[in-house]
Amino acid sequence: MTEQAPVLILLFPFLTAVVVALAGSRYKGLCWPLVLASLGASVCASLTALTQVLENGPIRYYLGGWAPPFGIEFRIDQLNALVAVAVSVVALITAIYSKDNVEAETPGKSSQYYALFLLLVSGLLGIVITGDAFNLYVLLEVSALTSYALIAMGNKRATLAAFKYLVMGTIGASFYLLGVGYLYIKTGSLNMVDIHEQLVALDLAGSPTIQVGFILITVGVWIKMAFFPLHAWLPNSYAFAPTTSSNIMASLVTKVMIYVMIRMVLTVFGPDYAFEVLNWDNIVVWLAVIAILAGSIGALAQKDLRKMLTFLIIAEVGYMVGGVWLADETGMIGTIFHIISDVFMTLCVFLFAGIVFSKTGLRDIYAVEGMFKKMPLTMIGFLVGAFSLIGIPPTAGFFSKWYLIQGGINSGNWEYVVALIISSLVNAVLFFRIIEIAYFGVKPAEGHDAHHGDDHTKISEGPFTQVLPLLATAAIILGIGIFNKEIASIIQDFVSQFNLVAGI
């Protein structure tokens, strides 16, 4: 059983999606327990895979017993084992949260919703564990198509946002597909490791075909992850989608795309090619700096809570793209660490936004007014997430930023370091504003006494299924922070094989 773990990670949610779609409309009560059971099993499978990787090194799993490069291979090493665990845990937590919200926000459609939800999760998990470049494209589209539908189930504006996302996402995926085609022309292979071996063996570093392939793949993935100038689809889609959809997509989709970028840079093209032959690093780091600053400024301008958080995602994407292109070992460790911690940080604040929305029905940040007294547990959960986004020890966000900043200093990219610090300060401003409103209420001068008192006094702590996921996420963030050495050493094991320039 344990040697089948890699494929089981993906199969549990995938097959359950079919069951939920077929049986869910008749037996409504079954959906939620089935979803939980399948995601729980998926978490177990991914943890098994992680322990196996830590004990015996990378797993190569041949689907149907067909050896690569002809068959599809699932190749699991330290990097994707960690990301797979993070993805499946986030999916499970979001599923617990979804119990009341799905029925409330998409009445009468919960079985379809859950089927799409599970397909999204299996698509994302598939992207993470597959070792085949074309298979990755298919899974990319599986996750993208389901997320268009999940967003479009929201309100009026979400539908328009979903349409934009659909067009942009399709262009991104098409670019990726085109890039894979160019790689195939030169190497005759679709298996990621095999492509790299062919690139080295045939000495294709100077080939313009490979260069075009690299550019197309990178730009395609950038569109999908909402890297700054290509981010236009993200804010409205995630801000107006049903809360469960925005929880899972905000925390996972962009981060999984960053994983894809790291996989392409390190495993497929190799750091020598990506950082030395092309010699783009400085330009991309500057683009990342612009993305970080633009995301932070965009967030400052928002009054809608979830929309503000979506702009923070754009800034975080900038952190990670910049972190990769620092071309420095510490920076790379920081980026991978940041994927893991950012998944949970984003989930934490979005869960909070979801709870606030379902409790008050308001979207703007003044909805949190006086919440410390009414919902202390929820606010504690939020505080941990907010502190982590700001980067206050001992939360996970502090350590990942620490590595990123160190990477920036080692490689001499001071503009990146400055942007990171500015963005952390902006996060502090944003979150302390919310904390202030939640603790002291709105100042009368700000004139927001329209919804003062009356219906707000009735608000109390949310149901167990909403508070538990938030607190669990907060606990995980603290856990990652406390065990940061262990996680960083796993990542270092992975990164060290690529001989990146180590810091001083």
Added chain:
Amino acid sequence: MEALETIAESFNYWIYITIMMIGLYAIVAKNNLVKKLIGMSIFQTAIILFYVSIGYKEGATIPILYHDQVHPPHHEDAEAHHGTEHAIKEAAEETHDEGSDHDEHAEEAEHALSEDSHGSLEIDPNEFANPLPHVLMLTAIVVGVATLGVGLAITQKLYREFGSIEESEIIEQIRDSK
């Protein structure tokens, strides 16, 4: 002339990029959402064309082996030795069934045969078109159809909510409702 020659040499790339840009133009410039989706579909189809064209080789045929390429003429002779019991079985199954035969002689003969046939099975890869990109495109076509379907469904939902499929009118409505 030189420029024309370079274009002619790689005209499949020029054509796919032209088609792709037509699609992109429709996505960017059209106001009607259905037209945008058609543009998106053209964009995806251009990539399918690109993949199909890279599997093409001049003078190549479909990647299927002919009967006499797999079963060279003397195969028939070896067959004649222990003919009757196999005679009923279908031609395609013959090689497999001989392996499970308990007759030692038959097995030996089969070994000799298989070595023989491998030796004479001269397959020149240049004679066959590369089937792999075509197979990949079957999947990509399915993905494209699914994307178009989801896109049209979303457009339908937009029409129900806003009563229009013109982007500018929808945006105006959103602005007014603010």
